[in-house]
Amino acid sequence: MDILDLAFMQRALLAALLVGVTAPAIGTYLVQRRQALMGDGLGHVALTGVGLGFLLNDSPVWMATAVCIVGAVVMELIRWYGRTRGDIALAMLFYGGMAGGVMLMNLSDSGSSANLSSYLFGSIATVSEEDIVAICILAAFVILTTVGLRRQLFAICQDEEFARVTGLPVRLLNLLVAVTAAVTVTVAMRVVGLLLVSALMVIPVAASQQIARSFKATFALAVGIGVTVTVSGTATSYYADVPSGATIVLFAIGLFVLLTALAAPLAKRRAGKAQAAAECTLDVPGARTAADDVKV
Amino acid sequence: MEQPVISLRGATASLGGRPVLRGVDLTVRRGEVVALLGANGSGKSTAVRSIVGQVPLTGGELELFGTPRRRFRDWARVGYVPQRTTAAGGVPATVREVVSAGRLARTRFGMMRKADKEAVIGALELVGMDDRLGDSVDALSGGQHQRVLIARALAGEPELLIMDEPMAGVDLASQEVLAEALRAQVARGATVLLVLHELGPLEPLIDRAVVLRDGCVVHDGPPPEAVGQHALPGHDHVHPHAGPAAEPIRTGLLT
Numbered sequence: 420m421d422i423l424d425l426a427f428m429q430r431a432l433l434a435a436l437l438v439g440v441t442a443p444a445i446g447t448y449l450v451q452r453r454q455a456l457m458g459d460g461l462g463h464v465a466l467t468g469v470g471l472g473f474l475l476n477d478s479p480v481w482m483a484t485a486v487c488i489v490g491a492v493v494m495e496l497i498r499w500y501g502r503t504r505g506d507i508a509l510a511m512l513f514y515g516g517m518a519g520g521v522m523l524m525n526l527s528d529s530g531s532s533a534n535l536s537s538y539l540f541g542s543i544a545t546v547s548e549e550d551i552v553a554i555c556i557l558a559a560f561v562i563l564t565t566v567g568l569r570r571q572l573f574a575i576c577q578d579e580e581f582a583r584v585t586g587l588p589v590r591l592l593n594l595l596v597a598v599t600a601a602v603t604v605t606v607a608m609r610v611v612g613l614l615l616v617s618a619l620m621v622i623p624v625a626a627s628q629q630i631a632r633s634f635k636a637t638f639a640l641a642v643g644i645g646v647t648v649t650v651s652g653t654a655t656s657y658y659a660d661v662p663s664g665a666t667i668v669l670f671a672i673g674l675f676v677l678l679t680a681l682a683a684p685l686a687k688r689r690a691g692k693a694q695a696a697a698e699c700t701l702d703v704p705g706a707r708t709a710a711d712d713v714k715v
Numbered sequence: 716m717e718q719p720v721i722s723l724r725g726a727t728a729s730l731g732g733r734p735v736l737r738g739v740d741l742t743v744r745r746g747e748v749v750a751l752l753g754a755n756g757s758g759k760s761t762a763v764r765s766i767v768g769q770v771p772l773t774g775g776e777l778e779l780f781g782t783p784r785r786r787f788r789d790w791a792r793v794g795y796v797p798q799r800t801t802a803a804g805g806v807p808a809t810v811r812e813v814v815s816a817g818r819l820a821r822t823r824f825g826m827m828r829k830a831d832k833e834a835v836i837g838a839l840e841l842v843g844m845d846d847r848l849g850d851s852v853d854a855l856s857g858g859q860h861q862r863v864l865i866a867r868a869l870a871g872e873p874e875l876l877i878m879d880e881p882m883a884g885v886d887l888a889s890q891e892v893l894a895e896a897l898r899a900q901v902a903r904g905a906t907v908l909l910v911l912h913e914l915g916p917l918e919p920l921i922d923r924a925v926v927l928r929d930g931c932v933v934h935d936g937p938p939p940e941a942v943g944q945h946a947l948p949g950h951d952h953v954h955p956h957a958g959p960a961a962e963p964i965r966t967g968l969l970t
Binding site: 451452574581587631632635 | 768769789790793795797799804806812815816817822823824849850867871
């Protein structure tokens with residue numbers, strides 16, 4: 420295939436693959452914790468890092484990672500301490516991050532509005548050799564965390580209060596989730612852009628939930644969907660000459676709609692099966708009575 | 716004398732600047748089943764949440780298994796059932812996945828071994844949910860959710876079980892199952908502290924009832940036998956421990 424002969428497309432597809440794995444992986448925990456939009460906020464904050472990278476002539480990816488991690492830690496601290504005015508503080512952080520990024524980019528010599536929009540919406544064809552090394556390292560961290568600590572992260576995201584009484588270091592693990600989300604934002608930044616990062620953390624998970632019944636299946640299917648849309652979206656953007664980020668997100672939404680349509684008959688069949696099972700056990704002496712299951 | 720499992724002395728705590736506990740004494744000895752009763756807002760939930768470290772105490776002392784709360788690390792000995800109406804999170808999860816989280820008290824960052832998996836299934840057998848292992852918790856009734864939450868606490872095979880309103884929103888059939896599960900725990904020597912709104916099917920299991928009102932202990936002794944009559948506002952039940960000016964006890968059991 421000619422697309423694989425081009426060095427920049429090889430890099431683009433590798434980056435797309437890694438984004439397809441990492442964004443839904445951490446996204447599953449964020450959705451489980453009902454923090455689906457955390458990625459969006461972090462994307463805003465990361466822009467300040469990108470601007471700083473341009474201003475200091477440093478790597479925008481590493482700068483964005485550093486600033487985004489600081490932002491994630493601040494968000495976690497706000498969640499701990501600032502219950503009453505927490506949302507206002509978050510708004511300051513997000514919009515401050517975005518405004519700061521635009522300002523810093525404007526002040527730098529190399530930052531142009533074309534550059535700005537390539538970070539906001541993704542520009543996969545411009546992924547450099549240096550970027551891909553950073554993306555690989557960061558993606559490895561995200562995968563190790565989300566897969567290696569899946570039982571611990573599941574527990575703190577499912578029921579934080581309970582997890583604390585099991586003796587797990589819940590604060591540390593919460594921080595780790597936030598930092599991992601921040602790292603994922605910068606992994607995905609070049610591919611889908613900072614404004615669309617959150618879409619890849621949330622939509623594959625939402626699509627996967629339509630048919631999965633377990634956490635494990637939701638996680639695996641979300642990653643599968645993520646890889647499918649990022650790789651196919653990147654290839655499409657090459658052939659059709661359309662922006663990669665928008666293509667990927669629209670593909671993801673398309674899959675969500677498709678799986679939602681498929682889920683309705685599937686749920687009906689499962690409900691029918693459950694009912695049949697309940698009817699069969701009614702006559703068995705000593706079995707659970709129908710009263711057990713009346714409230715669904 | 717043996718160390719009490721829970722020792723709370725002169726505990727005070729506030730929520731949002733409002734004092735909720737105003738000097739609560741509570742001692743639970745090994746093998747006891749103690750019910751914490753009281754009306755809504757009496758502080759009973761805050762009392763158990765402070766024992767498991769969810770609400771900071773502003774004063775007083777707390778010891779678990781003879782160790783000051785601040786230095787207590789042995790959480791595998793404690794099973795906790797928080798006040799919940801659902802076991803579900805933002806993402807689908809199966810009954811087995813939710814209950815396995817309870818086993819983290821023992822495995823922490825280690826692997827799930829065969830014994831751990833068996834403990835999870837054993838806990839589900841205790842609450843009669845072992846046939847629903849692979850089902851999504853979204854598909855369960857209110858009573859079944861509560862049974863899953865209790866199985867999660869039991870999965871760590873705790874010595875002390877702390878439950879916050881385990882019977883809330885639970886149908887009668889599930890209440891009976893839970894009473895039976897609790898009886899099995901008590902038989903194997905577990906200590907139980909539970910917050911209840913009414914004694915219900917658990918009544919025969921309970922050794923002692925502690926009644927809170929406005930953040931103070933107003934009764935500590937045998938559970939009120941005739942719940943309805945005892946709880947009536949006009950019922951004159953002056954406990955010998957209380958001061959001479961003690962008011963009649965309103966347990967709030969009827970509210």
